[in-house]
Amino acid sequence: MSEPRVLPAPVARPWRVFAAAGAGVVAIFLNISGLTVALPTITRELDASPAQSTAVVLAYMLVTTALILVFGRVADLVGRRPLYLAGIGLFTAATALCAVAFSPWLLIAARMLQGVGAAAFVTNNTALLTDVFPAAQLGRALGWNATVAALAQVIGPVVGGAATAVAGWRGLFLVTLPFGLVALVASIFVVPRAAGQRGSGERFDALGAVLSTVALAAAVVALSPDVPVSPWPSAAVAAGAAAAFVVVQIRRTHPLVDVGLFRIRAVTLVLLAALSNAVATYAIVIMISLYGQGGGLDPAQAGLLVVPVALGTVVAAAATGRLMRRFAPRALAVTGMGLNAVGSVGVALTLADDAATLWPLAPWLAVLGAGTGLFMTPSTSVLMLTAPARRRGIANGLRSTLQNVGYLFSAALALGVATAGLDEQARRAAFAGTLGGVDAAQLAAFVGNLRLACLLFAALSVLGLVVCLFFPRRGPMPALVVADAPPETAAVAETTVR
Template sequence: MDSLAPQRHPHPWRVFSATSIGVVAVFLSLSGLTVALPTVARELDASGAQSTWILLGYMLVTTALILVFGRLADIIGRRPLYLAGLITFTVATGLCMLAPSAGWLVAARVLQGAGAAAIVTNNTALLTDTFPPRTLGRALGWNATVAAVAQVVGPVIGGAATAVFGWRGLFVVVLPVGLLAIAASIAVIPRGPSRAVTREPFDVSGAVLSTALLAAVVLALTPGAGSTPWLPWACGAVSLVLAVTFVAVQIRRTHPLVDLSLFRNRGIALVLAAVLVNAIATYAVTLLVSLYGQAVSGISAVAAGALVMPVAIGTVVAAAAAGSLMLRFSPRTLTATGMGLNAVGLLGVTLLLSPDGGSLGATAPFLFVLGCGTGLFMTPSTSALMLTAPADRRGIANGLRSTLQNVGYLLSTALALVFATAGLSAAARQAAYGGTLGTLGSAEVARFVDNVRAVGIALAVVALLGVGVCLAFPRRNPAATVHTLESVTPLKESA
């Protein structure tokens, strides 16, 4: 037996519990700042571009480095890189909490995103190494559930923390979670071999190309990315060239950064496409509703957190019910239904928004429907991926799922921000981010609301396209799905 092979842990669910703490910290930081962004922008006097990068800097670096750190973990070992990520993330969280200026906060968020990438990547890899094949699907399903719930609860916690501690409150909450994750991981995660199972070389060119590609895409979409009007177009053209080059390089590599051969499996390709589409369609909604509520209605950050709470409630309720529903319905049916609910929720929320800001309370039922759609999509999609992927490729397939999900979050945020503030002056854009747009007059408010509604309708259309993708999934017998994976979420006690 190869001495470098991963050793199964006698108590794998303890490892899961420890790594879940890190996942919670990462996704609270990812989504929790959305409701506090207007407060941050006002108190740090952030420009529109700086406000955008406070969110996008974290997301861009996390997304770009997930694949890079995934390969590095195969070379230097998972535990060291995971712990390094936790320490980096926690230190950066402290720097965010102490930020005296917008530029400082952007830089600290970038560092925080680098640590988050190492956590997210190695979280999946550690679970793959720790759990036996018969329970791996369940563990990865729970992992996705923890991440999704932390993500949707983030705005609620962010709003409450801002009310108590000011805009630094989110980092005050996340910091001890990071410290707890470090302590638990050191105590529980086993010391594996100092080197990885594989001695395959690291694909440096793939890492550079993938990072440059994502950066070019974000720069092409980011308002205020540059002082010249041609820069976004140039970045868009560069991103197309980089995308073609990246695919060509990966196809030729013996040991590529991204195993594109997985996409030859129609089932895997469809599930991964659905994950990307779902992330694009749904992620920006809480940001847009929060910005609308604070910029147009003048509500506080804590009220904005309460405003989007129905999304979190719906997600938790639907995710809890999904395991039982999988006994009767296939992942194909459940994911398509979830996407359809997302479209209904998006349209309902969008059509209720108005320049007078008086319809906020009426959005709650549709936000709940949106949350139910997210929760209903989440577990069956992971189930479908684990069922379709070969047993020895489930870790890699789930890594691709995580990457594409983060790409979807990044694109959703970037597109929502650029189109929601399209046509606004620099001052109006800064006021929209700072929650003071109403002071600039009704014309600017009306333009902003029209933009937000247009974005909402576009996202609903994306969700409807996602329904079609889900309906193209291979047909599966629901009982066979549950039996094969021993249920991705626990129909009975899992630990």
């Protein structure tokens, strides 16, 4: 384990650092949520195959997920400021490359570079704020940081859809670019050089980093329907790499992941529940966007269609602070998972075969979002209360990583199930948002696949609900107990100070 590290003194004007970092948070999460409505236009205008369309989404998520813990550890060794600046700089440059990409493969490569930059930035964001804010203001700063991410997540589909409607799919990246530039330039001037100074000279677990990346990549390949080989060899590689990773982490003096945390029953339960929640909820927005544009909505309208998910999350997360003073975290987490299941079933039952009536989906999407918002804070609270104080940062890093793993698997699973059994023309039309041109049988099969995926996600929510039932029995608590890990929405993957 790492030796205790003396943190730098808070800076005189920490809110300047917050503002600079906030611009980067907006850039990253605007880009993430906006892509859900831009994907059909990307598919059409770049003439992308179904495999390439899938890769546009998954390549970014795979790279980001694989590097969260890696960059968290690297920051401990080389210092946070250089990695933070390199991350936002690379993300901004890669966003510009995305905007000028002229082929699907170039866009996928640029998205992977975006993922590298986003992982370096987001991994260090919370830790950097912890370095520069005094203890009395830290909870407020972290809460506002999560709020900025949540708002960016809410407006992402709207802004991305409008930009795509006006300027094509490149409009999403052109809208994102100024935020990245502002974050980079401002951070160079306001982030103190003393923030997150180099650590104690411990060795980096390179083998663990490679094994974790191989396990994730192989698992995604196994889940993808567009890989022209049997999924079983990839699944075997994923299982073997994951097993080897665990063995290496147990034997390492300075491991990438402290697997000893999994010996704490409550910690393991929270991490399993967080993974279930992420898999069960993330990709429904992607499916509804494809369904809506296939039913005749333009990108701007599709962006509005999926907003209820994010709005439900934000409203529920904001209300959870007060609810935690009256109800136990276990009760709130169970209720949140239950709402996820209800919302998913409601979406499945409301989907119309001809995709002509779309707005009745909105209430169910809001219920789904509210479930996620109600689950996040109490589950994180349980994690922070049951993990040893000196290991809370690592525990929250594991939660963020498994949450991102869930997002990645959710997208891969949804895209695979949604297009299963369709012919090549229908699969291309599904990604391109042009389902109106396929025959009725293929359209009915696509909608049936979406219903099946929603029911599968509902079952995963029920599984998560059962896990939450075994959370520790604790009474109501002050809302301030979650200051270490504020409410987060969608892919807010942050690692706190170790």
